[in-house]
Amino acid sequence: MGAHRALLLFVPAYASEDWPDLEYLRDEYREVRATLADQGYEIDGSSGCDTYTAAELLKRMSRFIADAGRGERQLVYLSGHGFHHDGRHWFAGADSDVGLLGAQTLQATNVELGSDWARQVDRSAVEQAMFVVDACRDRLVPEGRGELGSPLTPPVGNDRLSFLMACEPDRPAAVAGHAEAPDGRYSLFTQALREVLADTQTALSADRLRDLLESAMEDLRTRQAKPPRSQVPRLSGDEGGPRFDVLPARPEPGGERRNRLRDHAVWSRTTDRAEATELLE
Structure with a gap:
């Protein structure tokens, strides 16, 4: 079995007032990085938590996939803001501009999570890839500029590419805790993922991870003083197809x-x- 490598790209601050800053991502980045490393992942040197523009995100993601070794399994972890518009999924760069919903503006300042990534994976030597996207924190509706709503389904992958989304398309992703608490604020999804991976010592498929995440997220949610709405992670594709091996079997x-x-x-x-x-x- 090939190596497991991860690229982590967290965007904690934004130029536009349409997107509130997410300063707690700086701690989450360090924690997710440590959790994946403890499970044997090689963390790519292009990983980081910074104000990455859409162009920089695209460059790092494309280079990571293109440089894959044969038999490698790659995990791309995106954390920040995201939205859906005109039937397409987008991850917001730090320079994201949703003031004008034109095609050129969207493509210049946001990363589309669409079929082009499946084509890039198919052209590479990677065995399997999975995008983990914790980015549906807001259903942004800019006043007087049309709705940036949520899609009915996750992005479409294929046999070699899966998308694991933090929440159902029509729900926002929850943030728990508060700034004054010892643990501060944190993403319900990312905290649950860290706990599931830290407790797992056997092989783990993406299907099984999604199921464990749903249970862990519900447990975290109900332990809050003011529980947010229930949140269900979503995985692209139909049940039973080839799935990303999040963790390999251990002898x-x-x-x-x-x-x-x-x-x-x-x-x-x-x-x-x-x-x-x-x-x-």
Whole structure:
């Protein structure tokens, strides 16, 4: 099985007043990075938490996918603001401008989460890729400029690319806690993901991760003094198709050594195999 690599791009502040700043993302970036590293992910050097413009986000994401090694599994984690407009999904760059909803403005200052990423993945050597998007924090409705609503479905992936979205298309993603609390403010989705990954010691598919996230998010939600509305993460594609291996299967401690010894000719002449197995543990 190939390596697992992650690119983390968090955008905590924005030039436009249409997008409130998300300063708590700076702590979340460090925490998510540490959690993934603890689970064996190689964190790409282009990762960071900064005021990335849409052009910079596109460059880092495209380069990450293009540089994939054969058999590699890639996770792209995007955290910030996002929206849906004209049937398309967008992740907001720090320079995001939604004042004019023209095609050129949208494409120049936001990253579209559409079919082009599936084509880039298909052209690369990557085995599987998954975009984790914690960006549906607001259903922004600029006054007098039309609605930036939410889509009915997550972005469309394919056999090699999945999208894991923090919430259902018609719901905002919740932020829990408060600035004065010891843990400050935090994303319900990202906190749940960190807890699920930290507690998992076996193979974990994207389907299973989504199910565990839903349960963990509900537990976190109900423990709040003022619980937000229920939030359900969404995964692109139909159930049962090829899924991103979030965590690979881990061999049992000593398993490889036991198998080598059992293949040895001496094993067939061992009379007390139960005792021999116990000694090998």
